[in-house]
Amino acid sequence: MTAALLELRNVVRSYSKGGLFGRSARAVDDVSFEVGANGPEILAIIGESGSGKTTLARMILGTVRATSGLIRFKDFDLARVRNRKQRMDFMRQVQPIFQNPFEAFNPLTRLDRYLLSTARHFADARTDEAAAAASDAALRKVGLSLAEVKGRFPHEMSGGQLQRVAIARALIGSPSLLVADEPVSMVDASLRTAIVDLFRKLRDELGVSIIYITHDLATAYSISDRVVIMRRGVVVEAGEARATLDHPQHPYSIELKAAVLSPDVFPVVAPELASPDPL
Numbered sequence: 001m002t003a004a005l006l007e008l009r010n011v012v013r014s015y016s017k018g019g020l021f022g023r024s025a026r027a028v029d030d031v032s033f034e035v036g037a038n039g040p041e042i043l044a045i046i047g048e049s050g051s052g053k054t055t056l057a058r059m060i061l062g063t064v065r066a067t068s069g070l071i072r073f074k075d076f077d078l079a080r081v082r083n084r085k086q087r088m089d090f091m092r093q094v095q096p097i098f099q100n101p102f103e104a105f106n107p108l109t110r111l112d113r114y115l116l117s118t119a120r121h122f123a124d125a126r127t128d129e130a131a132a133a134a135s136d137a138a139l140r141k142v143g144l145s146l147a148e149v150k151g152r153f154p155h156e157m158s159g160g161q162l163q164r165v166a167i168a169r170a171l172i173g174s175p176s177l178l179v180a181d182e183p184v185s186m187v188d189a190s191l192r193t194a195i196v197d198l199f200r201k202l203r204d205e206l207g208v209s210i211i212y213i214t215h216d217l218a219t220a221y222s223i224s225d226r227v228v229i230m231r232r233g234v235v236v237e238a239g240e241a242r243a244t245l246d247h248p249q250h251p252y253s254i255e256l257k258a259a260v261l262s263p264d265v266f267p268v269v270a271p272e273l274a275s276p277d278p279l
């Protein structure tokens with residue numbers, strides 16, 4: 001067993017509820033888990049709205065500080081980021097993918113400018129040619145190329161294409177962890193599978209671990225190695241994805257599954273035993 005890529009121990013994030021007595025509420029309450037202890041993996045964090053998923057993602061990305069607890073990436077305690085160099089080095093290795101790709105890019109900036117600038121910062125590209133080569137290589141990992149993207153503004157792409165550009169941009173610095181917060185919920189249903197399949201490919205071919213934050217059990221079931229199920233800031237259940245989602249134990253997980261239960265998502269009988277489609 002190798003050391004985990006990411007470790008969370010008893011992580012809490014409280015917010016003041018205001019008022020005379022300064023009461024506070026815990027958006028994330030005593031959460032512990034590891035990512036990548038046994039090699040690259042996809043960990044799904046599942047929960048309904050308000051369960052604390054985004055707050056957790058922000059703490060892992062270092063944009064929100066934990067109120068207490070430990071978040072460690074490799075051997076680095078996030079609470080100890082002190083200077084710009086440490087911050088940039090961390091950002092290169094841990095990249096976000098957001099829900100709405102149209103909000104991730106300035107509508108007035110051409111997409112290749114984003115990619116070239118990221119290549120200069122995170123891929124050590126010192127010349128225009130090197131930045132273009134690094135951008136093209138990253139775009140090819142998501143099934144695009146620099147020639148297809150060059151000169152185009154965000155609104156000139158479809159949501160699915162733009163999410164691929166966002167993923168390519170995240171890959172430029174060869175990160176070891178992607179934190180994807182509801183990355184397909186604003187993408188057409190027909191393109192969702194392609195994007196979640198891409199995550200699987202990134203794990204298998206590039207060795208990237210992915211924290212896949214979602215309320216969608218179907219995609220979590222299809223691509224994740226492990227799941228963490230959250231409710232009101234607390235982890236109610238965690239474990240290997242198929243075992244946990246096939247046989248949920250906690251009443252909340254059972255309820256979540258019942259709400260989406262469909263024979264296509266969770267086969268009632270093993271697929272190999274199911275009768276063939278009628279002719």
Ligand SMILES: Nc1ncnc2c1ncn2[C@@H]1O[C@H](COP(=O)(O)OP(=O)(O)OP(=O)(O)O)[C@@H](O)[C@H]1O
Pocket residue numbers: 015016026027047048049050051052053054055056
């Ligand atoms: N900046 C903040 N100030 C006060 N409360 C906050 C803040 N950010 C989050 N919260 C509260 O923390 C709880 C968890 O919110 P969070 O956005 O993390 O949940 P979520 O599972 O990501 O939900 P959604 O899918 O709707 O984004 C909510 O009750 C929310 O109101």
